[in-house]
Amino acid sequence: MEVLRGNPLLRWGTPVAAVLISVFLLFSAIYSAAQLPPRPAENVVGVVLDRHERPVPGLTVRLNHPDLGPSFPVMTNYGGFYYFPDVPRNVMKPYTIEVFWGDSLIYRDIVRSLGEQPPIRLR
Numbered sequence: 001m002e003v004l005r006g007n008p009l010l011r012w013g014t015p016v017a018a019v020l021i022s023v024f025l026l027f028s029a030i031y032s033a034a035q036l037p038p039r040p041a042e043n044v045v046g047v048v049l050d051r052h053e054r055p056v057p058g059l060t061v062r063l064n065h066p067d068l069g070p071s072f073p074v075m076t077n078y079g080g081f082y083y084f085p086d087v088p089r090n091v092m093k094p095y096t097i098e099v100f101w102g103d104s105l106i107y108r109d110i111v112r113s114l115g116e117q118p119p120i121r122l123r
Contacts, residue, residue, distance in 0.1 A: 041086040046117030048080045048099060048107075055080025056122065060100040063111070066093050073100075089114050 044063065048056045061082040063071040068091065074082050087095070099107035099120060107120055 040089055042089050042114040044084040044087050044095075044097075044111070044114050044117060046082055046097075046120060048076050048082065048120045048122065050122050053121075059106075062098045062100070063087065064096045064098060065091060067091065087114055 048059055048061070050056050055076070055078070057076050057078045057080060059076045059080075060073045061076060062073045063084055065071075068088065071084060071087070074084060076082050095111040095114075097107075097109055097111050097117070097120070098105055099122075107122060109120075111117065
């Protein structure tokens with residue numbers, strides 16, 4: 001410890017100490033940034049209801065993005081629920097959600113935010 005106290009270049013107010021601290025902070029920031037996931041994602045979940053507010057099982061639901069293309073289709077379960085895991089959220093354009101009865105498109109709307117969706121009410 002006596003060596004550090006006696007060395008005038010390693011005192012906290014010197015330019016050498018400031019450079020060493022700056023280099024340490026720079027490498028810490030680079031390391032931290034490298035640890036972030038490249039593309040955060042979020043699940044998309046929702047339910048499809050008929051005009052009497054009853055769940056509609058067996059429909060095909062698909063997310064579509066103008067740049068990423070369509071997702072793999074999922075089917076609504078007995079309770080009318082659908083689930084898309086790990087949907088990328090750092091995209092500039094919105095997704096659309098599409099519901100099909102067989103090959104017929106019966107619903108399409110813009111997804112305003114990922115996560116839990118408001119119920120899709122079919123008319």
